[in-house]
Amino acid sequence: MITAAQQSDWLLHHLSQSAGNLPGRGLAWLENLRREAARSVAQLPVLNRKQESWRYTSIDSLLQQRFITAGADIGGLENLDISRWMLPGLDAYRLVLVNGRCLPSPASSADLPEGVVLGSLRTALATDPDRLSAWFVRNSGRSDNLFTALNSALINDGALLHVGTDVVLDKPIEILHLHLGHERPLLVQPRNLLVLEPGSGVTLVERAIGADSSAAFHNHLTEIYLSAGASLDHYRLQDENQRSHHLCTLFLSQQEQSRYRGTHLSFGGVWARTDCHALLQQPGGECEINGLYTVGDEQLKDIHLRVHHAAPRCTSRERFKGILHGEGRAVFDGHIIVDRGAQGSDAQLRNDNLMLTRSAEVDTKPQLEIYADDVKCSHGTTVGEVDPAQLFYLRSRGIDKAQALSMLSLGFAAEISNGIRLNALRSYLAQRLARKLGGQTDASGMDSGNV
Amino acid sequence: MLSIKELRVSIEQKSILNGLNLEIGSGEVHAIMGPNGSGKSTLSQVLAGREDYLVSGGEVLFDGLDLLALETEERAHAGLFLGMQYPVELPGVNNMTFIRESLNALRRARGEPELDAADFLRRVREQAQLVGLDQALLKRGVNEGFSGGEKKRNEILQMAMLQPKLAILDETDSGLDIDALRVIAGGVNGLRAADRSIIVITHYQRLLDYIEPDRVHVLVGGRIVRSGDKQLALELEQRGYGWLDEAAA
Known part of the structure; x- marks a missing residue:
């Protein structure tokens, strides 16, 4: 059992070791953001199993390891042949991150349509900091747990996608998060920002995979802003090696009549957690999150969804399926909140699990929290064996x-x-x-x- | 082809088959009739390898093999096919993929190469048409949302594709209208061959108007109490099973 003191020590160790090389020095908003986050790391309550969202999740195996911060240097990777890591048969615009750092754009992104930016956050901090500050400001106050705070305190690089008003992409975008081994376990913390302007539309495939079997802690933080009428079809595939810890925290906010359709596939890692926070901020938004996870021996899948209906007449559909074998463990925690003013909300939440062995275990907990009276909400969950x-x-x-x-x-x-x-x-x-x-x-x- | 000697089977300590004997020769079609609860379905399930039953005695030779010692899938590899009374639905398992995998499993077991995709497609479409199964149902989940009749046609389609040595059809006629019955009987008759045997389990003489059996057996209380030619089926139709109970006692 890791004590609170050990946890703080772990965090401060990782916080301090990477201070030197961060980009955007001199950008006041960014320095502020990092400073606030670093302060949160010191002030936030430690994670423990008395907290509802960590009740079934032990992070001891993670905190017993010391990682070195990745991403200071991508020298020598320019000539890395990434073609064999690409999704075969997919004609797409591409961006590749290795250990959280973006590689210079591959040729397939050169012909991006006008109005679309797909590239490195780090680069944009140097070339277009003002635009970034406008988006990042909305982020304030989101260092709600130690891991998101750790990511924010050390913002370095990540994928940046900006799609201009009414631009609908003709091809999907693939963002590849590739992990390349190092002699010591790496801490990889991409900070991704996806902004879709009004009326735009994109299909995005994000894949997190490892090139070898070395250990790492991937602490992704992704923010998605869908403006009025924008539409994002988002596929996310997590398939890192069995020694990887993976946490993806996703903040999604949706404006009027926007559409998010997520498909979250999770197969790899010793511990893989998704914390998905969807905020339906304006009327008429549609949010659909589908998921599939598999777990076997020595694996824990940890899915946490929080869908917040803050405006009237929004629709949300969450449907997650799990296949558990060996001594695999999964946690599904789905939570729908309907505010008092969010009349006409239509929300459904489902989680179904297929247990291939008796020794597998799932803790599933769907919750509805409804403060409006004119709503249509349902939830359901099943755990079954093969017939x-x-x-x-x-x-x-x-x-x-x-x-x-x-x-x-x-x-x-x-x-x-x-x-x-x-x-x-x-x-x-x-x-x-x-x-x-x-x-x-x-x-x-x-x-x-x-x- | 099939030789069953003194077969005894129980489920949850309830004895169902009590020393059943049956001999089926190559190329023959046998009908097994009998009242509800007499053990007809148990017999077919035990032969196919359903694990819920306890075989407490007797032996079954299939083409010289000790059938009861084989795993379920090995029985299929050896050429046994059971057309189920209640085919289950396999949601999300594509029907065409299922039939192809099953055919290829049999071919692999026999040391034959897997069937070429185009060949397979042509054959499955052809056979589906013969048994009157809507082609669209090939692309659906196995039996998923099929009507009763469609499920039975899908069983006959599988039989036609797999070309078993011994086909056991467990109440394939139940719940079918007369047109469906004709189509299914046509499918079965089309498979009659000198090296293939068929067991038809049924409650009704009606099916036997279309599939003419070489032998008819009556199963009562877990044993064959009478065997005869197709006249026996007509007699059962007229007199019911009661007189056989008395005869057996």
């Missing part, structure tokens, strides 16, 4: 048990995977899942689009 009759049916047709289980699991996941609108990602997912779930062939139970 022996289904297994028998497949086996009676000659399909062995391992493949049958894999097919049934893929079938269970199909509700999420079939909702993926990019063929390249859907087939990648089918193969990835079949491999992870130990199928003998690439037999996908899901329609991979070519049948």
Whole structure:
């Protein structure tokens, strides 16, 4: 058990070791932001299992490691061949981050349409700090826990996407977060900012993967602003190695009639946590967050959703499915809040879990907190095993048990995977899942689009 | 082809089959009839390898193999097929993928190469048309939202694709209208061959108007109490099963 003092010591250690090399010195707003965050690190209550959102999550294994801060130097990486890490078959504009630092734009981003900026936050701090300050100011007060504070205190680099008014991209964007090993475990803290101006539309694929099996703590913080009528189709794939800790904190705010459609896929890591905060700030917003997670031995998946209906007539749909095997553990904590003034809200929250073994465990807790009276809200959760009759049916047709289980699991996941609108990602997912779930062939139970 | 000797089976300590004997030769079609609860479905499930049952005695030879020693999927590899009375739904498992994987599993087990995708597609579409299964249902989840009749057609389609040596059809006729019955019977008759045997389990003589059996057996109380030719089925239709109870006692 890690004590409060050890926790503070861990944080201060990581805070102090990287002070030197941060960009944007002399930008008052940024210095302020970092200073406030650093102060929060010292003042915020330590994380412990008495806090509701950390009740089922032990971070001891994380805090027992010391990391060195990544990202001071990307020298020598200019010539890194990143093509083999790209999503095969996806024609996209691309941005690549290695250990949290953006590589100079690959050629595929050169032809970005007018009105679109896709690049490095660090670069923008040097070239266009005023615009960034306008977006960052909205962020104030969001260092709500120690890890977000740690990210804010050390803002260095990350992905920056700005899509101008009424620009609808003709191709998806892929942002690749690649982890390259180092002799010591790395602390990787990209700070990502996605701003969609009114009426714009983008499909974004974000993938967090590792090039090797070295340990790291990935502490992502992503802010998404959807202006009136903007639309974002956001795919997020977390698939780092088994020694990685991954925390993604996502702040989403939506203006009038904007649309967010998220698909969050999480397979890797020893501990992978998603903290997703969605704020429906103005009327008529639509927020859909779908998710699929798998966990096996020595893995913990930790999903926390907080969807806040702060304005009337918004719709939210959250649907997460989990496949648990071995001694895998998962936590699902979904929370919908409907403010007093948010009449006509329509919210649904679902979490379904398929347990392939008796030794797997899930703690699932959907919650509704409703202060308006004219709303349509529901939540539901299930935890079930494979139906022996289904297994028998497949086996009676000659399909062995391992493949049958894999097919049934893929079938269970199909509700999420079939909702993926990019063929390249859907087939990648089918193969990835079949491999992870130990199928003998690439037999996908899901329609991979070519049948 | 199939030789069952003194088979005894129970489930949850309730004895269901009590020394059942049955011999089925190559190329033959046998009908098994009998009242509710007589053990017909238990017999078919045990032969296919359902694990919920306890076999406490007897033996089953299938083509010389000790059938009861095989895993469920190995029985399929050996050429056994069970057309289920209540085919389950497999949500999200694509029907076409399912049939292809199943066919390829059998081919791999026999040391044959997997079927070429185009060949498979052509064959499955052809067969679906023959059994009257809407092509759109090939792209859906297995049996997902299918009507009762569609599920049964899907069973016959699988049988036609897998070309088993021994097909057991467990009440394939239940819940079918007369047109569906004809189509299904047509599918079964199309599979009749010198090296293939078929067991048809049914409550009703009606199906046997379309699938003419070589032998008819009556199962009562977990044993075959009478066997005969197709005339026996007609007799059962007229007299019911009661007279056999008396005869058996």
